[in-house]
Amino acid sequence: GAGVSQSPSNKVTEKGKDVELRCDPISGHTALYWYRQSLGQGLEFLIYFQGNSAPDKSGLPSDRFSAERTGGSVSTLTIQRTQQEDSAVYLCASSQSGTETYEQYFGPGTRLTVT
Amino acid sequence: AQSVAQPEDQVNVAEGNPLTVKCTYSVSGNPYLFWYVQYPNRGLQFLLKYITGDNLVKGSYGFEAEFNKSQTSFHLKKPSALVSDSALYFCAVRANAGNNRKLIWGLGTSLAVNP
Numbered sequence: 001g002a003g004v005s006q007s008p009s010n011k012v013t014e015k016g017k018d019v020e021l022r023c024d025p026i027s028g029h030t031a032l033y034w035y036r037q038s039l040g041q042g043l044e045f046l047i048y049f050q051g052n053s054a055p056d057k058s059g060l061p062s063d064r065f066s067a068e069r070t071g072g073s074v075s076t077l078t079i080q081r082t083q084q085e086d087s088a089v090y091l092c093a094s095s096q097s098g099t100e101t102y103e104q105y106f107g108p109g110t111r112l113t114v115t
Numbered sequence: 116a117q118s119v120a121q122p123e124d125q126v127n128v129a130e131g132n133p134l135t136v137k138c139t140y141s142v143s144g145n146p147y148l149f150w151y152v153q154y155p156n157r158g159l160q161f162l163l164k165y166i167t168g169d170n171l172v173k174g175s176y177g178f179e180a181e182f183n184k185s186q187t188s189f190h191l192k193k194p195s196a197l198v199s200d201s202a203l204y205f206c207a208v209r210a211n212a213g214n215n216r217k218l219i220w221g222l223g224t225s226l227a228v229n230p
Contacts, residue, residue, distance in 0.1 A: 004158075042205065042222035043159075056217065091159065103149060104218070106159040 002026070004107035006092050012113045013082055021077040021110045025094030032075050033104060034067055035091040043091070049075065050097075082114045117142045119208050121221035128196045129229050136191040136224045138206030146208050148189040149218065150180055153203040162204075165189060176200070196228045 005024045013019050025032050034046040045059035049069045060066070064082075069075040079086055089111050093104035118141045128134045140146055150162040163174025170182040180191045191204060203225050207218040 043220040045217055045220075048217060059217075093159075103161040103164055105161070106151075108158045 004092055004094055004105050006090075006107035006110050008110060009108065010111045010113075012115060015084060015114055016081055018078065018080045019082055019112065021079075021090050021092075021112070023075045023077070023092030023094075023107060025073065025075070025092070026105055027073075028096070029094035029105070030072065030097050031095045031102070031104075032069055033093045033095075034075070034077050035093065036088045037091055037109070038088045046077070046090075079112075082112075084114045087112055087114045117208065117219045119206055119219050119221040121204075121206055121224045123224050124222075125225045125227065127227045127229060130198050131195050134193050134196040134200070134226065134228070136204050136206075136226060138189045138191065138221060140187055140189065140206075140208040140219075142208055142219075146187075146189075148180075148182060149207040150174065150178070150189075150191050151205045151207065152176075153205065153223075155202070159205070162191070198228045198230050201226055201228045 004026055007022045011019055030051045032049045036044045036046055047060055047067045048056040051072065064080045067075060067077045077090060089109040091109045092107045095102040095104045120139045122137055126136055148165040151159045152162050153159045162178050163172050163180055165172050165182045171179060173179045178191060178193050180189050182189050189206060203223045205223045206221040209218050
């Protein structure tokens with residue numbers, strides 16, 4: 001079956017502009033995660049959705065970052081008034097449920113460059 | 116606080132030799148442990164996990180990992196390395212307690228297998 005897909009694969013934007021990044025999880029996966037990976041760095045957790053529960057937003061670095069998940073499927077990560085330090089690869093992952101035993105399946109990521 | 120450490124930024128091994136990528140963790144309660152691999156220009160892929168049971172778990176591509184509770188370690192191993200194993204490896208952990216289902220990620224270890 002289809003894996004996790006993300007769009008766009010690359011995004012170059014000017015400082016101060018807003019961007020939207022999209023994630024399509026694997027069908028039937030109830031849990032969805034957003035991460036950020038800077039060059040040569042590990043994964044930085046951003047936000048986590050599980051079914052209809054309130055999302056865990058504890059990793060969002062500032063109020064410029066927000067995310068939503070419509071209909072329990074597609075998710076959009078929005079960054080307002082982008083800054084150069086927002087440049088990174090943004091990864092989305094989904095898993096069968098929010099329980100800890102299910103591994104996460106990752107999308108290919110969106111490489112964001114803020115000029 | 117929960118944490119994961121991958122003490123080596125880079126590991127170099129010769130093709131055909133055994134490889135070890137180290138991971139130690141700190142969690143309250145019993146851990147759930149994961150290894151992921153990120154090949155160049157590709158997304159993160161699940162390799163293996165320890166939830167319960169046998170301390171030695173086997174995963175994809177001939178990799179295995181040994182859970183050692185007394186040393187709080189979960190080192191990744193392979194008996195005979197291939198050049199194609201060259202990639203970035205991430206260890207992740209979460210506690211088997213509480214409602215926090217986020218994974219805590221290590222910073223990654225770059226494995227280079229030399230022909």
